Amino acid sequence: MRPATSVHGHASAAPGPDDLRLWYDRPATDWETQALPIGNGPLGAKVFGGVAFERIQFNEKTLWTGGPGSPGYDFGNWRRPRPGAVEEVRERIDRDGRMAPEAVAARLGLPKSGFGAYQTFGDLHLDLHLDQAGAPQVPSGYRRELSLREAVARVGYSADGVAHSREYFASNPGNVIVGRISADRPGTVSFTLRHSSPRDDKTVTAAGGRLTIRGALSDNGMRFEAQVQVIAHGGTRTDDGDRVTVRGADSAVLVLSAGTDYADAHPAYRGEDPHAEVTAAVDAASARSYDDLKAVHLADYRRLFDRVRLDLGQGVPAVPTDRLRRDYTGGSAADDRALEALFFAYGRYLLIASSRENDLLPANLQGVWNDSTSPPWSADYHVNINLQMNYWPAHQTNLAETAVPYDRYISALVAPGALTAREMFGARGWVVNNETNPFGFTGVHDWATAFWFPEAAAWATRHLYDSYRFTGDERYLRDTAYPVIKGAAEFWLDFLHTDPRDGKLVVSPSYSPEHGDFSAGTSMSQQIVREVLAHALAAAERLDVDQDFQAETRAALERLDPGLRVGSWGQLQEWKSDWDSRTDTHRHASHLYALHPGDQIAAGSPHAEAATVSLTARGDGRTGWSKAWKMNFWARLLDGDRAHRMLAEQLNGSTLDNLWDTHPPFQIDGNFGATSGIAEMLLQSRHDAIHVLPALPGAWRTGSVSGLRARGDVTVDATWKDGAPDTVTVRPGRSGPLRLRSSLIAGRHRILDDRGLQVGARRDGDTLTWDAAAGRAYTIHRETAAAVNATAAPGVPAEA
Numbered sequence: 001m002r003p004a005t006s007v008h009g010h011a012s013a014a015p016g017p018d019d020l021r022l023w024y025d026r027p028a029t030d031w032e033t034q035a036l037p038i039g040n041g042p043l044g045a046k047v048f049g050g051v052a053f054e055r056i057q058f059n060e061k062t063l064w065t066g067g068p069g070s071p072g073y074d075f076g077n078w079r080r081p082r083p084g085a086v087e088e089v090r091e092r093i094d095r096d097g098r099m100a101p102e103a104v105a106a107r108l109g110l111p112k113s114g115f116g117a118y119q120t121f122g123d124l125h126l127d128l129h130l131d132q133a134g135a136p137q138v139p140s141g142y143r144r145e146l147s148l149r150e151a152v153a154r155v156g157y158s159a160d161g162v163a164h165s166r167e168y169f170a171s172n173p174g175n176v177i178v179g180r181i182s183a184d185r186p187g188t189v190s191f192t193l194r195h196s197s198p199r200d201d202k203t204v205t206a207a208g209g210r211l212t213i214r215g216a217l218s219d220n221g222m223r224f225e226a227q228v229q230v231i232a233h234g235g236t237r238t239d240d241g242d243r244v245t246v247r248g249a250d251s252a253v254l255v256l257s258a259g260t261d262y263a264d265a266h267p268a269y270r271g272e273d274p275h276a277e278v279t280a281a282v283d284a285a286s287a288r289s290y291d292d293l294k295a296v297h298l299a300d301y302r303r304l305f306d307r308v309r310l311d312l313g314q315g316v317p318a319v320p321t322d323r324l325r326r327d328y329t330g331g332s333a334a335d336d337r338a339l340e341a342l343f344f345a346y347g348r349y350l351l352i353a354s355s356r357e358n359d360l361l362p363a364n365l366q367g368v369w370n371d372s373t374s375p376p377w378s379a380d381y382h383v384n385i386n387l388q389m390n391y392w393p394a395h396q397t398n399l400a401e402t403a404v405p406y407d408r409y410i411s412a413l414v415a416p417g418a419l420t421a422r423e424m425f426g427a428r429g430w431v432v433n434n435e436t437n438p439f440g441f442t443g444v445h446d447w448a449t450a451f452w453f454p455e456a457a458a459w460a461t462r463h464l465y466d467s468y469r470f471t472g473d474e475r476y477l478r479d480t481a482y483p484v485i486k487g488a489a490e491f492w493l494d495f496l497h498t499d500p501r502d503g504k505l506v507v508s509p510s511y512s513p514e515h516g517d518f519s520a521g522t523s524m525s526q527q528i529v530r531e532v533l534a535h536a537l538a539a540a541e542r543l544d545v546d547q548d549f550q551a552e553t554r555a556a557l558e559r560l561d562p563g564l565r566v567g568s569w570g571q572l573q574e575w576k577s578d579w580d581s582r583t584d585t586h587r588h589a590s591h592l593y594a595l596h597p598g599d600q601i602a603a604g605s606p607h608a609e610a611a612t613v614s615l616t617a618r619g620d621g622r623t624g625w626s627k628a629w630k631m632n633f634w635a636r637l638l639d640g641d642r643a644h645r646m647l648a649e650q651l652n653g654s655t656l657d658n659l660w661d662t663h664p665p666f667q668i669d670g671n672f673g674a675t676s677g678i679a680e681m682l683l684q685s686r687h688d689a690i691h692v693l694p695a696l697p698g699a700w701r702t703g704s705v706s707g708l709r710a711r712g713d714v715t716v717d718a719t720w721k722d723g724a725p726d727t728v729t730v731r732p733g734r735s736g737p738l739r740l741r742s743s744l745i746a747g748r749h750r751i752l753d754d755r756g757l758q759v760g761a762r763r764d765g766d767t768l769t770w771d772a773a774a775g776r777a778y779t780i781h782r783e784t785a786a787a788v789n790a791t792a793a794p795g796v797p798a799e800a
């Protein structure tokens, strides 16, 4: 077993358990299932790795149709006031107890207009091997790979006795995608570079070895521009209309950047023409050497990626990743562990690649990758589970930086969401419904089973409060999180309804996502509203502000229906009335929100038992994200084997050859949800205690993890042996009481700080509490009988 390494441990590209690569022995022919993704947040690309023809499909995250400028765009808000419409629905629900989604949509819905869709920027094509007229000899030793340790994609093969190689990476510093085409025999690199896209809205010109792709979307007039500089070493380079040709070079470098005139500002959502910024980015990167660009990229990427290491006892698989996935059994083979460790790391890789500090938009349903003009669900921001799931691993797996665009985006929804709250709901605060776009679509559409979900705003703010809990950063709470959380809470203070059945405050109309009838007081609605009110109140108390708001919120919480009920067959009820069916395997399990991501249900409690009954009835199937969520649920129920079984279900049934999650089709939330689920199996931090290795599955006999983050600003490493925790190390970023729970504490153990001093801690069952000092490291060791005798008194060196 490898010892736990430090948070800032070194990265090695050498084979070993740390070797994290997806690799294949043939080129990709399919975008969705085979091509390999690289990205730097704002820019993404997919590499195919063809031998005679290379295709690099690329994206810039703000390139969207729809919104202002698009005919009929209405932000989803009713065009004319509908006085009494909501009240009428409420009254019918009060009277009949339920109402069909179609009937509600007919009264409250509105056809979608100008919503738009995320757009591909198009493809770069390299027509290679011009010397052989595009037809190389049969290549040998072909390999295509994505190194997760470096965030570099590679293609290599030999033809005609020459070894050819290509490398691509997306650098966040400088905002460029860089490629290098090289060979081990001088003068053998020849290709033509050209661009294509499915829209007829641009011009492509070549000058000075630079392709410029420039235009405006006909739908909304959004301006876009990409530039690709070709730098040839040796040989010749010629511009030819809309293409650039290199002949007889030793190697060549490509530098791409792209942008649009999108701005995340209501109501116009337009800013500067992208020309100057794109030109500056490509000029600056082109002036540096390839090695220099790569070194800057690696330093930036590794600063994030290397913070966490997971060793499940995996070896380096001898088979390509598509075989590894097909051969996966979920059993005890070393290759099974290798795929699981790779899948965990891949979620972190994908998050870094699709969401960074300088992004205007968060990762969408496909992260930053899309090859289409009409992707599934517009590749938008669904906020009834999907966007939230994307960010579950951000703090847990030590990638706080990736959540910055999420905060920015949610904050940018406040202005349009306040108009929707006022005009449609007659409420203060702000709101967003089932799904949204980059242009403040906070209203509704009319797809009956997925159009009405005003709880989405409150749910979206859970992440902001949680960010504060992870970091303890009070300035962030005051300036960024609280105003947004408060607005989401105020909406509900105004829009809650008194249930005539029992006088409780309920959400009405209320709808458990994409499932059943409308009613009053659906479990998820109540759990979310309770949470946002509690978060807003806790934040206001902490910041000592808004006394009237505090009083109002406290009063509402007292009258609020809690949304937690155990039904006739022992299940956690999905609705306030006991309507649940034992045979219902719907993909959404929204009524378990209180278990995860919420923390209103503690493992072992009667509600946890009921959640177990509900989850068992839902089964192990359905879409990729649904399986990922179930993994998180089981981990929260402290059932590591069931959580692991869901991981196996996801890898077997909902994962593509390039390890992308599939709904189907490809949807990236499942990748992020699975990485979160694995993290939840290893570490949980709720109810004021840090629980280390809470749900270790039997399949993971021996291993280690380092660098995970717990709420309270604590970094955690752990090792385990023969299925039992062996050591736990915690590094608090703040001084104060620390409560640590682990099964190893229930047995013989010893706690030392990083000076080797024994720490005076109070034990209660499997929980230790002590006063921790910021910057110190504390390690709890499982003790053998012999070592116990040597235990020293508190405050003196343990090893004399």
Ligand code: FUC
Pocket (backbone or CB within 6 Å): 365, 377, 382, 384, 386, 450, 514, 587, 623, 625, 663, 667
């Ligand atoms: C939600 C889910 C669907 C899909 C869509 C993008 O509406 O119910 O399964 O994931 O988002």
